[in-house]
Amino acid sequence: MNASPPSVLEPFRIKSVEPIRLVPPARRREALRAADHNVFRLRADDVFIDLLTDSGTGAMSAAQWGAMLQGDESYAGSRSFERFRDAVRDLTGFEHVIPTHQGRAAERILFQVAVGLGDVVPNNTHFDTTRANLEAFGATPRDLPAAEARRPALAHPFKGNMDLAALERLLAAEGERVPLVLVTVTNNSGGGQPVSLENLRGVRALCDRYRKPLFLDACRFAENAWLIREREPGQGERAPKAIAGEMFALADGCFVSAKKDGLANIGGFLALHDDAWAERASELLILAEGFPTYGGLAGYDLEAIATGLEEVVQEDYLRHRIDSIAAFAARIADAGVPIVEPPGGHAVYVDARALLPHVPPLAYPGIALVNALYEESGVRACEIGTAMFGLQPDGGERPAPLDLVRLAVPRRVYTQAHLDYAADAVAAVAARREELHGYRIVSASRRLRLFTARFAPLAAAEREACEGREGRGDAYAGEPARALEDCLV
Ligand code: F0G
Numbered sequence: 085m086n087a088s089p090p091s092v093l094e095p096f097r098i099k100s101v102e103p104i105r106l107v108p109p110a111r112r113r114e115a116l117r118a119a120d121h122n123v124f125r126l127r128a129d130d131v132f133i134d135l136l137t138d139s140g141t142g143a144m145s146a147a148q149w150g151a152m153l154q155g156d157e158s159y160a161g162s163r164s165f166e167r168f169r170d171a172v173r174d175l176t177g178f179e180h181v182i183p184t185h186q187g188r189a190a191e192r193i194l195f196q197v198a199v200g201l202g203d204v205v206p207n208n209t210h211f212d213t214t215r216a217n218l219e220a221f222g223a224t225p226r227d228l229p230a231a232e233a234r235r236p237a238l239a240h241p242f243k244g245n246m247d248l249a250a251l252e253r254l255l256a257a258e259g260e261r262v263p264l265v266l267v268t269v270t271n272n273s274g275g276g277q278p279v280s281l282e283n284l285r286g287v288r289a290l291c292d293r294y295r296k297p298l299f300l301d302a303c304r305f306a307e308n309a310w311l312i313r314e315r316e317p318g319q320g321e322r323a324p325k326a327i328a329g330e331m332f333a334l335a336d337g338c339f340v341s342a343k344k345d346g347l348a349n350i351g352g353f354l355a356l357h358d359d360a361w362a363e364r365a366s367e368l369l370i371l372a373e374g375f376p377t378y379g380g381l382a383g384y385d386l387e388a389i390a391t392g393l394e395e396v397v398q399e400d401y402l403r404h405r406i407d408s409i410a411a412f413a414a415r416i417a418d419a420g421v422p423i424v425e426p427p428g429g430h431a432v433y434v435d436a437r438a439l440l441p442h443v444p445p446l447a448y449p450g451i452a453l454v455n456a457l458y459e460e461s462g463v464r465a466c467e468i469g470t471a472m473f474g475l476q477p478d479g480g481e482r483p484a485p486l487d488l489v490r491l492a493v494p495r496r497v498y499t500q501a502h503l504d505y506a507a508d509a510v511a512a513v514a515a516r517r518e519e520l521h522g523y524r525i526v527s528a529s530r531r532l533r534l535f536t537a538r539f540a541p542l543a544a545a546e547r548e549a550c551e552g553r554e555g556r557g558d559a560y561a562g563e564p565a566r567a568l569e570d571c572l573v
Contacts, residue, residue, distance in 0.1 A: 091407040092500055095400040099146060106132040106462045113459055120538035121455055121523060123464050132462030133502050135491040138430045139303075140186075140343035140350055142495035144388060148347065151391045155384030158377075165377035168353075168386035171393045175325065176302075176332040178355035180362035184373055185380025187303055187341025188213040190354040193373075194299065194339055197364045198263045199223045206254055207266035207301070208246045209233070209274040212472055214266070214301060216531050219477065226254065227485075230283075233274045234485055236435040239425045241315035244271035244308070245283040248290065255294040265291050268301040269308040269331065273468055275488065276304070276428030278311035281319070281330060288334045297358070298334070303341035305331060307429030310402040325397040337361075344430065347392030347495060351385050405429075409493055412503040416491075419511030430492055434510060436469065437487035440520055445470045445483030447522025447550045451539055453489045453513065456520050461509030466490045471525070472534045479530075521547050 107115070107130050119125035128134065134141065156163040169181040184190040191214050199205060201222035210218070210225040218225045230245040232238055246267055255262060267287055271277045291298040302308075309327040313319045319327060332338060337356030342348045356362055366376045373380040381389075395401060406429065413427035416434065424433040436449040443449040450467035457463050469487030476482055491506060513520070521542055528537035542550060 091403050092411050093404070094496075094499065095404050096145075096496060104132055105129075109459065112462060116455060116458060120526065121451070121541065122534075122537055122539055123454055123458055123466070124535050125538075126458070126464065130462075131458075131464045133498060133506050134464050135431075135493060135506060136464045136466050138344060138492040138494050139341065140348075141497065142343075142347055142349070143497050144347065144349070145391070145395060145496075147395070148388045148391045151387040152384040155382065155387045157383040160375055160377055162377050162383045162386070164383035164386040164390075168390045171390040172353055172355050175328060175393055175397075176338060176355050177329065178332065178337060178357055180356050180359070180365075182354040182362065182365050182369055182376065183379030183381055183386060184352045184354060184369070186343060186350060187301075187339060187352040188217060189373055189380060190339035190341075190352045191217045191301075193365050193368045194337075194354055194356075194361075195221050195223070196368055197361050198297075200263070202261060203263050204254070204258055204261045205264065205266060206246075206251055206262065208244055208268055208271050208279065210266070211268060211272050211301065212532060212534070214268075215473075220531070228254065229271065229274050233271070233277065236275070236424045236433070236438065236486060236488070237422060241311075241426070242278055242280040242283060243424075244269065244274060244277035244279040244428070246279070246287050248283070248286045251287065251290055255290060255296065259294050259296075262294075262296055264297045264299055266299050266301055267335075270304045270311070270429045272304070272430075273473075275424035275433045275486075276307075276431045276490075277424070278308045278315070278428060280316050281312055281327070281334075282316065284331060284334045297336040299356075300331065300335045300338040301340075302332070302338040303344040303346075303352075304429050305338075305340070306345040306396040306402060307406065309397070310406050311429060314406070323397070324399065324402055328397060342389045342392065344495075345393075345396045346389045347396050348385065348388045351381050351389045353379070353389075405495065408500060408503065411500065412491070412493065412507055415504060415507035416510050419507070419514060421510055421514045424488065432491045432493075433468070434465075434489040434491070435486070436467075436489045439514060439517055442518070443520065443522040444550055445487055446474070446481055447524070447542060447547075448487075448539070449520075449522065450487045450489050451523045452520045455523075455539075456513045457489075457509060460513050461506070463491075463506045463509050466492065467534065471537065471539075475528070475530070475533055522550060 115130040172181045203223040228250040232240040309324040342351035413432045422435040422438040440449040450469035473484040523539040526538040
């Protein structure tokens with residue numbers, strides 16, 4: 085057999101296993117009820133295949149576990165920190181490397197240094213923790229995705245791109261309120277879509293013109309680099325690490341959750357050129373996270389991340405990663421389920437609003453789909469839509485631009501057979517889509533409410549009132565934020 089193996093063939097073998105168990109349907113229904121219909125509140129033992137997130141859920145390699153045994157736990161000046169710092173410098177080119185316990189700690193420290201009350205911070209799309217951290221400092225996050233990002237079914241190679249014209253308008257009109265510009269690679273909330281080098285160069289040029297620092301939210305930098313290699317003209321022969329290096333070279337700094345492309349279970353970092361910002365960030369680090377040579381991490385975590393950053397840019401790893409997600413997406417799409425096209429780096433995103441047009445955005449079609457999928461199969465997914473983003477700072481609600489359900493794939497954990505099972509479960513739920521109904525929120529916190537919210541299925545009368553309305557979120561475009569009760573009267 086001379087043919088090269090298919091790229092979905094796992095480029096690793098399994099040295100250590102963890103049993104998983106599908107609990108019976110009655111137990112799943114009961115577990116969901118006990119969790120107040122929020123899969124974040126489920127016990128993980130009641131989940132069969134966990135696609136809630138790709139964050140911190142990956143399998144580490146034998147090399148990573150081996151490196152962890154070499155961890156130097158010295159409080160100050162640890163050898164493991166030097167290895168970690170050198171790995172981050174080698175990859176990103178940034179001088180100052182500040183370890184943190186995870187990505188949101190790096191965000192928080194950067195924003196505390198750079199962002200003030202009344203500021204406006206543009207991004208292609210802010211992830212929910214980034215958005216919440218900015219709002220906590222009294223700033224306004226502004227999402228400026230390219231127009232293609234708003235059309236889930238449209239196949240465009242770089243739907244993560246920033247809308248350059250909108251960024252220029254913002255910088256021209258409100259530039260003095262903009263302390264820095266962010267770009268998220270890949271654009272997680274917008275469907276895991278990549279940003280092109282061409283677009284990053286455009287953002288850089290605007291940042292130069294208006295003298296603004298550019299920071300990458302770069303937790304999926306390697307997946308973005310691979311998608312650039314596959315999709316951007318002239319990039320097909322380049323090493324992923326070289327492409328990632330060019331992405332970082334276009335920025336002034338980055339914050340990274342190492343729980344994604346760091347291939348580690350915990351960790352993150354802030355890396356930047358500016359001496360003064362780095363000094364202030366280190367002071368804040370000591371206050372909340374730890375001494376600058378360990379941040380909130382153990383020495384062995386720093387070893388795991390340093391090795392992970394080397395492994396994640398390897399071609400066979402990335403080819404399998406991206407191609408296995410494309411195969412997962414194809415199996416779902418072939419069953420007639422609307423997904424965000426083309427599939428991106430770490431997940432398949434189902435367009436719940438298109439799949440369930442009878443469930444209006446303010447009755448959370450994404451939650452309806454996530455819960456039905458869990459009951460059907462024990463597969464846990466995550467809503468990225470109105471439940472996550474709909475709550476407005478004034479306490480009202482507005483439909484999110486999209487109602488998506490993300491099936492995020494942990495790195496090196498599940499085989500293609502697991503993903504086939506999950507895809508078939510999505511198809512089975514989609515086949516009885518008319519039976520799915522909306523939810524209301526019983527109680528929720530004011531920030532990051534999706535993590536803790538309690539939901540209840542809409543009663544028949546509520547459903548009738550709600551489902552008689554126009555189901556598409558576009559129907560609400562331009563309307564002021566409204567309370568959920570308004571949708572139900
Ligand atoms: N930025 C992006 C784009 C993210 O996706 C995340 C986390 C963070 C920042 C924060 O990093 O979790 O290490 O503090 N995303 C996870 C997810 C939680 O499920 O997508 P963190």
